[in-house]
Amino acid sequence: MPASVAGPEIERLIQLLARLPGLGPRSARRAALHLIKKREALMTPLTAALQVAIDKIQVCKTCGNIDTHNPCTVCTDPRRDPSIIVVVADVADLWALERANATNGRYHVLGATLSPLDGVGPQDLTIDQLVARAHAPEVSEIILALNATVDGQTTAHYITDLLSEANVRVTRLAHGVPVGGELDYLDEGTLSAAMRQRTLF
Numbered sequence: 001m002p003a004s005v006a007g008p009e010i011e012r013l014i015q016l017l018a019r020l021p022g023l024g025p026r027s028a029r030r031a032a033l034h035l036i037k038k039r040e041a042l043m044t045p046l047t048a049a050l051q052v053a054i055d056k057i058q059v060c061k062t063c064g065n066i067d068t069h070n071p072c073t074v075c076t077d078p079r080r081d082p083s084i085i086v087v088v089a090d091v092a093d094l095w096a097l098e099r100a101n102a103t104n105g106r107y108h109v110l111g112a113t114l115s116p117l118d119g120v121g122p123q124d125l126t127i128d129q130l131v132a133r134a135h136a137p138e139v140s141e142i143i144l145a146l147n148a149t150v151d152g153q154t155t156a157h158y159i160t161d162l163l164s165e166a167n168v169r170v171t172r173l174a175h176g177v178p179v180g181g182e183l184d185y186l187d188e189g190t191l192s193a194a195m196r197q198r199t200l201f
Contacts, residue, residue: 010036062133064109064126066091074098074107081105083140085133087159089113089147097145105143108133113151114158127159134166144172148193 006014010032018028035043059065060072067073074080074094084105088094094107110125134142142163146152160170176194177186186194 063107064091064111065094065107079104082138084143085130085139085141086143086145087130088145089152089155093145093147103143105141110155113146113149113155115151122158125155127162130159131162131166134163134168139166139168141169141171142166144170146172148173148175 013035014025014028014032017023017031018025020028023031035046056068057066058068058070060067060070060075062071062075065072065074069076081104084103085108086094086097086103086105087108087110088097089110089112091109094109097103097107108126108130110127110130112120112125114120114122114125130142133139142159144156144159146156156172163170174197176190176197177183183191
């Protein structure tokens with residue numbers, strides 16, 4: 001066991017940074033060293049920003065997005081189309097769609113996808129709230145923007161069954177060949193989905 005080369009405070013910083021996604025122990029050590037070296041320029045403002053996040057960021061009661069306002073900026077934007085609700089598993093998916101400027105609709109964040117192996121059932125997601133929102137008279141379409149994984153597709157089928165009573169059109173994202181993709185590098189499932197969902201040229 002190698003001897004510790006830093007005090008417990010620095011070791012604690014490294015351990016906490018290592019818990020972040022994408023950072024292992026080595027990357028966490030590099031990040032900690034960088035923060036310490038740039039204490040005034042980085043660490044002090046980062047500490048302040050983290051405190052503001054703790055104090056002010058909250059989960060939107062309408063859609064599940066995170067923001068400093070409740071309802072969130074997306075839900076209160078009058079330019080958004082209230083007839084479309086885009087269903088995503090996580091806030092990161094919402095942010096990805098916003099970066100792509102892919103929709104002008106509103107969102108609903110489930111919080112995860114159904115995963116019996118991980119112990120995630122319907123009661124762990126915000127599916128009941130989604131069904132209630134789908135019955136609002138202004139809503140005409142629910143877009144299921146869920147991952148093309150087994151859990152994502154299971155969740156999509158489950159939600160579709162629950163929405164059969166609502167007067168809404170339920171659609172999902174197209175699956176298939178990505179823009180710029182080469183057929184030789186695609187897996188068989190992607191190619192099969194692309195062939196099944198082919199469109200007029």
